[in-house]
Amino acid sequence: MSGVTLEHVSKTFGEAKGVENVHIDIKQGEFFTFLGPSGCGKTTTLRMIAGFYYPSQGIIRFGDMEMTNVPPHKRNTGMVFQNYALFPHMTVFENIAFGLQVRKMSKQQIKEKVEQAQKLVHLDGYSDRRIDQLSGGQQQRVALARALVIEPSILLLDEPLSNLDAKLREETRYEIKRLQLELGITTIYVTHDQAEAMSMSDRIMVMQSGEVQQIGTPHEIYNKPANRFVASFIGETNIWEGIVREVTGNEVLVEIHQSLMLKGYVENASSSADLSVGSKIAVSVRPEVIEQCNSNSEEYDNKVQCEITVSEFNGASVNYMCNVAENVQIKAMFINQGSRVKQSGESIAFQIPKESIYFVG
Ligand SMILES: Nc1ncnc2c1ncn2[C@@H]1O[C@H](COP(=O)(O)OP(=O)(O)OP(=O)(O)O)[C@@H](O)[C@H]1O
Ligand SMILES: [Mg+2]
Incomplete structure (x- = not known):
């Protein structure tokens, strides 16, 4: 487990701005949310933490270790992507086991860990089901189990509830929060839904057009908005x-x-x-x-x-x-x-x- 620090991190894509000067210190075990409208730079920031993008400027650290240019597979982060990115023709078991097989674990160890992860997300008994035979909510939980099974030190969730209907979103919201508290894992959560951000997070970073507008607890952001954008975007x-x-x-x-x-x-x-x-x-x-x-x-x-x-x-x-x-x-x-x-x-x-x-x- 570790905290995550971004020191004046920027990312440009050619001429286009992705994000500019993000400066945050996420504590170990914290539930930290990036919140903002579409295109504000949430995924870009998350991908830099996962190592799928490298910053154009600035430094990223996990605890005391500098990670700025370390490739993704050496970062020990678990990520749930915006569209889940599951393998549709493979089974639940095979999807969850994928990250462990890459790590060359024994068959027995893999079986134990996958079963444990399935239990954690209440999918025990679903091992042989193919992904394309699951509901949206079940797929979401497979994606979560796949991220958790490698025992990551940091969990990265990119709009993990966006494909679910309103009722299931709410249920899954509690489920994710429960897991995060149970495992005590540093979690970075991306959403454009302010109600979701408010109810789940220890702290929120509000972004607009690639720039940070405010960082604070849900209470601070709601009651003491830093500017007009934050005041009208939240609530x-x-x-x-x-x-x-x-x-x-x-x-x-x-x-x-x-x-x-x-x-x-x-x-x-x-x-x-x-x-x-x-x-x-x-x-x-x-x-x-x-x-x-x-x-x-x-x-x-x-x-x-x-x-x-x-x-x-x-x-x-x-x-x-x-x-x-x-x-x-x-x-x-x-x-x-x-x-x-x-x-x-x-x-x-x-x-x-x-x-x-x-x-x-
Ligand atoms: N690979 C890329 N090449 C060029 N521009 C990119 C690339 N990835 C992102 N961008 C641009 O960077 C900005 C931030 O995009 P990003 O995907 O981080 O937004 P987001 O906040 O995650 O939005 P959404 O809520 O729609 O997922 C956008 O203007 C986007 O067009
Ligand atoms: Mg995004």
């Missing part, structure tokens, strides 16, 4: 453009609209946000932090009166899309506690807690 949020009107002590007053003046705290600003008076700023507020309040009450900061345009009842929650003014909308989300759901056309008063306002620049 749902209200993003409003405003102008800084006042800075007093640790409080900032931003005007979104004359009927939406928001007070927040200076420390809730990303490094890209300019808090000087008169500058333009983007404000991010999550729908679930917004509270309903009494429209006659004067006592709140950040109170806003608006009209519901869309009321959406989802069972567990209620979403209200509301108009504050032309071009200024608020989306608010409430847990359903059985009270009456307001309908479109009704008016509603909200209060936005100061500590839940985030300036994303």
Whole structure:
């Protein structure tokens, strides 16, 4: 087992940029996720860690050992590819055994290890089944067993759930997490699905166009997004453009609209946000932090009166899309506690807690 360090790693393909200046220190036993939209450089970064690509610049280490230009078969990583890359006409057993046969183990040893790996992914009894006779979820587990059977020091998973339907994705998500905790193996997971990343990871690296946007725990990334891209890519949020009107002590007053003046705290600003008076700023507020309040009450900061345009009842929650003014909308989300759901056309008063306002620049 070991951690993985990338020091200022870049990869170009001719003129094209793959990834630029990735600098991360993944700890031993950590579940670390690369998250971002298609084409942002997730697979490229993972392939450099596996050794299928060599960096154009920078250094890769596993623990203290430099690996930058070491070929894949000498890295002891187990990888599940984006499309699984199984051998369709071979059996489950033969697919899982492949990596061990390359390593020239005895027949008996191979049999024991493959059976153990099959058990781990709940595929015992499937040894003689051909891959093309398995469901998508079963194929996914064969790919996982094949990666694990070589007892890798690092597990690399490239969108391993992308071929599964929603329910199976969720089940397999828990399965992968369980295995990772059980084996304590350093795991690097690639996905473009933010819910998957949030629920599984110790830390997440958010990428866009080959560049790292933020590295942090799911909690940090969700609550303190480094910029506007991260705020809107992770979960749902209200993003409003405003102008800084006042800075007093640790409080900032931003005007979104004359009927939406928001007070927040200076420390809730990303490094890209300019808090000087008169500058333009983007404000991010999550729908679930917004509270309903009494429209006659004067006592709140950040109170806003608006009209519901869309009321959406989802069972567990209620979403209200509301108009504050032309071009200024608020989306608010409430847990359903059985009270009456307001309908479109009704008016509603909200209060936005100061500590839940985030300036994303
Ligand atoms: N072998 C290659 N030759 C040229 N360009 C490449 C190559 N591999 C990747 N790229 C380019 O590098 C960028 C990053 O690609 P990458 O496959 O890492 O994206 P990704 O984040 O894994 O996307 P997806 O979610 O679609 O799998 C893209 O612009 C892609 O076109
Ligand atoms: Mg990819």
